[in-house]
Amino acid sequence: MAAFLHEENLDDDTVILYSTSNSNSNSNSDSTTPSSSSFYLSSPPAPFQSQKNYKLTVTNLSYTTDQSSTLASLCCQEKKPKPTNVLKSVSFVARSSEILAVVGPSGAGKSTLLRIISGRIRNKEFDPKTISLNDRPITSPTQLRRICGYVAQEDNLLPLLTVKETLMFSAKFRLRRMSLKEKEERVESLMHELGLVHVANSFVGDEETRGISGGERKRVSIGIDVIHDPPILLLDEPTSGLDSTSAFQVIELLSSMARAKQRTIVLTIHQPSYRILQYISSFLLLSHGLNVHNGSLESLEDTITDMGLKIPVQLNAIEFAMEIIKPLEDSKKYMLAKEKESPSYAIWSRKEVKFQQDINIQQTDYWYGWRFLEVMLLSIRFWKIIYRTKQLFLARTVQALVGGFGLGSVFLKVKMDEDGVAGRLGLFAFSLSFLLSSTVEALPIYLQERRVLMKEASRGAYKISSYMAANTIIFVPFLFAVALTFPSLFIGSLD
């Protein structure tokens, strides 16, 4: 396939990959929402229609934890923890318009695998020979971060924003070169696609504030990471914590998204039900970092049958495979050993990947004014949250006004002479410490927002560092207090 990579000037994070071959894409492009789908898929704006087929190939990916930079290793060499061999020569191919599910017992290496292919790995840990897209090698984790949308297992949402606002902020951060109208259209289209229109103006909520349901929360999380329409979507346990109906709806939605826009979806899942299995095209079964099965459900059933075992009627092949993971692992090790002796013995589908070293995913220019814009957006979002925390907002308003007038009246008779200047300086210093202490009251909100900020920054949602973002937002309550206290201070001290 003579595919090439090209980045459009739409957005810094958007890598649009064109394929010169239409033969495969056409076969998929007519796929629509499954008849049972409860979601309406609307046409995306023009820039989002240019994507075709993307094949993600992972070949012999191994990963050993690097303990060199841990605190223990810095303090005392002899206590250096042993490196863990988390992934051992994992290979698979994820194709466009399909869902590939990574399954396996706890600790098998599923999340680690997803973390690596989403580019959340240090440059020195990345092996450029192991991951390719449309048969072109990926040379750095940065390229992966640009190509892949990554939805983490835990939600990362601000409870006091509405669904629409949440998606709109994501659009503002990620679709910088679009006009406001285009961003709004994109958000509307996405809410249709995700079945979120009916809760567009509902607060996301949390344990304390009632908000949208668990399934809807998960769909909002997905929306945040597909706002820029990445060709590859990676999801860590998208069904965890959901009841079976919501879990089914999420997988059904992902299947629709994969087929409607030829997205390549890789997800991890624990114990998929029968209903969910129909939407998954292939399975990668991991055990202790080794892939013990890679292929369709039918081929797994055949493997189990070939081993002389019978799948009980009450279990599906994946559930049964989890129960007999040890013999499967042994059989895979045996086959790998045989394969080493004679390569023709390979029964696991393994494709030769032609690596081309000179691939160039261009970097777009980054206008430094965006940093200022990002700081402004974060400040506006933080302000909204403070404003919506009614008790805190009212308390701080009253506190700033009373404080301002009270302090101002103390200096009612301050003259414009030398003593007066000293008095005013004292007043200023006192007011400043008063303002600082009142800023501390926004600490719980700050901590909540900071957690979200750190996760957003690690997902590459914006360009400024998480530390810069976190330190910027602390000024918002301070500026608010300044804006209220100083004028009232001035008015209060007028003769």
Ligand SMILES: Nc1ncnc2c1ncn2[C@@H]1O[C@H](COP(=O)(O)OP(=O)(O)OP(=O)(O)O)[C@@H](O)[C@H]1O
């Ligand atoms: N940075 C690290 N340092 C040490 N061990 C690690 C590190 N990262 C992963 N591991 C270990 O690697 C193994 C695989 O972890 P991973 O989180 O990928 O498993 P998992 O299959 O996703 O598990 P679960 O289903 O419980 O989430 C675990 O034993 C884990 O403790």
